[in-house]
Every structure is written in C-alpha cells, then in structure tokens.
Amino acid sequence: xxAIQLAVTDAQVLACWPALHGLRPHLEPAPFLAQxxxxxxxxxxxxxxxxxxxxxxxxxxxxxxxxxxxxxLYLDDLATLPEARGQGYAGQLLxxxxxxxxxxxxxxxxxxxxxxxxxxxxxxxxxxxxxxxLHFLKEL
Numbered sequence: 001x002x003a004i005q006l007a008v009t010d011a012q013v014l015a016c017w018p019a020l021h022g023l024r025p026h027l028e029p030a031p032f033l034a035q036x037x038x039x040x041x042x043x044x045x046x047x048x049x050x051x052x053x054x055x056x057x058x059x060x061x062x063x064x065x066x067x068x069x070x071x072x073l074y075l076d077d078l079a080t081l082p083e084a085r086g087q088g089y090a091g092q093l094l095x096x097x098x099x100x101x102x103x104x105x106x107x108x109x110x111x112x113x114x115x116x117x118x119x120x121x122x123x124x125x126x127x128x129x130x131x132x133x134l135h136f137l138k139e140l
Contacts, residue, residue, distance in 0.1 A: 002089070004096045007046040007058075013037070016048050019058045023079035044076070047096060049089050056081050057089035061097060063104070070107030073097055078111070078120070090120075094127050 007013045013036050021027055027035070036046065042062070049057045060077035075097060080089050094109075101109050112135040113120055125131075 002049050002051045002092065004047050004049055004093065007036075007048055012048070013046065015050065015055045016046055016058045019048075019055055019079045019081050020060070020077060022081060023077055047093060049092065054081075056084035056087075057093055059093040059097060063106070064110075066110075069110055071104075072108050072110045073101040073104070073106055075109060075111035085119075090123055091127065094123070098127075 005012070007016055010033060013033055016036075017027075017029060017032055020032075021029075036044070039060075040046075044060060044062050047059045047061070048055045057080040058077065059075060061073055061075045063071070064074045065071050075094075078090055078093060097109055109129075111124070111129070113124065121131075
C-alpha cells in the first residue's frame with residue numbers, strides 16, 4: 001500500500017492538478033491554487049497518493065453536519081489518472097477516508113457521483129456505500 005499524504009504546501013497542491021483536472025475539466029490551471037487555498041480555509045482537505053514523482057490519485061473532502069446523514073466526511077472529489085486506474089489507488093483513498101471518519105466517530109462517509117461513472121459506482125458499492133439519493137442542481 002502506498003502512503004497517503006495531505007496536500008499542505010503549494011507544491012503538493014499543484015502536484016494534484018493533473019488528477020483533479022481529469023475529473024473536473026472545467027478547472028483552469030491559473031486560479032487552481034487560489035481556489036484550493038480558499039476551499040481549505042473553509043475546511044476542504046486534499047489527500048493524495050504519489051508512488052513516484054507524480055501524484056496518481058487524489059481525494060478532496062470536508063467534514064459536514066447534516067440533518068439527514070448526521071456528522072459525515074463528505075467526499076467532494078475522487079480522481080485517478082487514466083494510466084493509474086485499476087491499481088487500487090481510489091480504493092486505498094476510500095479506505096483512508098473511512099478510517100478518518102471512524103477516528104472522528106462520525107456517522108458516515110457521503111458522496112455524490114455522476115450517473116455515467118459506472119466503474120466508480122462499482123467501487124463505491126464494493127466498499128460498502130449504498131445508493132440512497134439523487135443530487136439535483138439548478139445552475140444560475
């Protein structure tokens with residue numbers, strides 16, 4: 001198992017850009033660091049796996065207290081570089097987040113996922129997640 005780190009330095013955050021950009025292609029490289037720093041000021045954390053010189057997988061998350069689910073670790077972003085998929089990195093990150101939630105004695109781990117992400121859905125179900133809601137968004 002490869003070590004999981006939290007992105008703290010600017011260099012670590014920027015090293016996560018390629019994996020996050022694959023998941024969130026609308027992100028622009030120039031404001032990326034400032035966006036992450038702003039989100040971190042609001043409680044967002046960015047965990048990553050870097051088995052060699054490059055970050056291959058990332059998980060962005062925060063802690064929420066919701067009426068429906070209680071106190072949860074909410075997973076905003078989970079991404080693996082295409083060339084690193086199928087090697088268990090996303091599963092390692094999910095296990096890591098599960099452990100953090102247990103350490104904090106939270107009620108669960110929650111996430112939203114796009115309808116077409118079938119391989120991700122298989123992973124979530126295999127890791128014990130239940131599909132119990134739809135997410136709706138009205139863009140402005």
